[in-house]
Amino acid sequence: MKRKFIFGMVTSILAINAIIGAHLYATNVSAAVKDDPYPNLQVFMAVMESVRQEYVDGEGLSYEQLVNGALKGMLNTLDPHSEYMQAKKYNELKKDTEGEYGGVGIVVNVQHGKVTVVAPMEDSPGFEAGLKIGDQLVKVEGEPVEGDLEETVQLLRGKAGTDVTVTLFRESSSETKDVTVTRRAIKVSTVTDINGQTNYPVSDDGIGYVRLLQFGDHTADDLESALKKLEKNGMTSLVLDLRDNPGGLLDQAVYVAEKFLPKGQMIVSTEGRGAIRKEEYRARGRGKIRDLPMVVLVNGGSASAAEIVSGCLQDLKRAVVIGEQTFGKGSVQSILPLGNGSALRLTTARYYTPSHKVIHENGISPDIIVEMSDEELAAMRMRQSPGGLETLDQADRDRIGAFGDPQFNRARDVFKAVNLFSKLTASRDVASKLEAPKKTQIATGVVQ
Numbered sequence: 001m002k003r004k005f006i007f008g009m010v011t012s013i014l015a016i017n018a019i020i021g022a023h024l025y026a027t028n029v030s031a032a033v034k035d036d037p038y039p040n041l042q043v044f045m046a047v048m049e050s051v052r053q054e055y056v057d058g059e060g061l062s063y064e065q066l067v068n069g070a071l072k073g074m075l076n077t078l079d080p081h082s083e084y085m086q087a088k089k090y091n092e093l094k095k096d097t098e099g100e101y102g103g104v105g106i107v108v109n110v111q112h113g114k115v116t117v118v119a120p121m122e123d124s125p126g127f128e129a130g131l132k133i134g135d136q137l138v139k140v141e142g143e144p145v146e147g148d149l150e151e152t153v154q155l156l157r158g159k160a161g162t163d164v165t166v167t168l169f170r171e172s173s174s175e176t177k178d179v180t181v182t183r184r185a186i187k188v189s190t191v192t193d194i195n196g197q198t199n200y201p202v203s204d205d206g207i208g209y210v211r212l213l214q215f216g217d218h219t220a221d222d223l224e225s226a227l228k229k230l231e232k233n234g235m236t237s238l239v240l241d242l243r244d245n246p247g248g249l250l251d252q253a254v255y256v257a258e259k260f261l262p263k264g265q266m267i268v269s270t271e272g273r274g275a276i277r278k279e280e281y282r283a284r285g286r287g288k289i290r291d292l293p294m295v296v297l298v299n300g301g302s303a304s305a306a307e308i309v310s311g312c313l314q315d316l317k318r319a320v321v322i323g324e325q326t327f328g329k330g331s332v333q334s335i336l337p338l339g340n341g342s343a344l345r346l347t348t349a350r351y352y353t354p355s356h357k358v359i360h361e362n363g364i365s366p367d368i369i370v371e372m373s374d375e376e377l378a379a380m381r382m383r384q385s386p387g388g389l390e391t392l393d394q395a396d397r398d399r400i401g402a403f404g405d406p407q408f409n410r411a412r413d414v415f416k417a418v419n420l421f422s423k424l425t426a427s428r429d430v431a432s433k434l435e436a437p438k439k440t441q442i443a444t445g446v447v448q
Helices: 002-027 031-035 037-054 063-076 087-098 149-156 219-232 250-260 305-315 374-384 394-402 406-447
Strands: 083-085 100-103 106-111 114-120 136-140 163-170 175-182 184-187 207-212 237-241 266-272 278-282 294-298 320-323 331-337 343-352
Touching: 037 063, 063 083, 063 343, 083 087, 087 331, 087 343, 106 149, 136 149, 149 163, 207 219, 207 406, 219 250, 237 406, 250 266, 250 305, 266 305, 294 305, 294 406, 305 320, 320 406, 374 394
Parallel strands: 207 237, 237 294, 294 320
Antiparallel strands: 083 343, 100 184, 106 114, 114 136, 136 163, 163 175, 266 278, 266 343, 331 343
């Protein structure tokens, strides 16, 4: 009885505090109260206690659940990119940016309400077990996945060396079967060649191609390896494909851009509040600086770090940007770990191109606008997925083969124009050098 009385008294006090806090707001006794945490926290505690005690379905609610919900709601009111991440989600974020995790090595997405294999990674356990593009995942370890992408990813991932059984439906054969796959440490490559692999061939006209899928911990190093292979294969010009690249780590964007810029050149600046009010990121002159002709491909899925790189290279006339208007995500999120294993993902600054162009909500406008249909983009990505075409019948292969890549084709046209201009310039230089001695001789003759 005593415990109940004390609890009731505490609840009453909290309720009174809530009323007092509300009254202060209503009468505007002091504007400072709005920025005073204590009366506001009292209101918060009163609401939380009321929900715990009075909510009709609240018997199983814990304080942790309520606080987590409140924190998520608080961050969601700020902007679309700030969020409170509980420990589980924070750990997944670290795995994604670190580029390595224990799993089966397949890329999955929800298509028509079904979790579907988009691409098996080359030389992965899933690839070796025969999982193919288009396979629908029905169950994982006997648990129906029912279109829940996040839950499916959690079930597929696990400690390297352990087995996971996947029940899949293959539409092409109307077959449902179980496949057991042994998980391995999967390194996610964020840099691929034109075939979705890591061989990096060069076209007959010397064009090299590199696609950056996102900006993770190893992107700059992987790009360096790709560039060395392309140079060895005779590359004379480069297409950097940032289409559908959602961004990633700011420092990796800087490391990528500086491979094509002289030491000391500003790449991007950020402006925030307090200690991080303004910061400039410049090329440090690390390693070999490439000065070959470049085209950067972008589209509406190019965001954040991808816009830093494309905007910088465009600003400095270092590359021609071809494609469609980019997404326009020009804000920097800082990851602030908390003591309980969770983390705060908070927008702390906005970034600007070297000419102080605002990217946020504007995006990067290409130098040459070339639109591409969803069908053309899907067909191109299917051709780039290792083993992708092999999963289709001949009619679908022919249909996909009929689609081209108009944005890449325009890049090829740009390089042809550059080469033609270079040849004309070189011819004029040679002609002027040949004519110069004759003029000198005539002048000398007149003087004599």
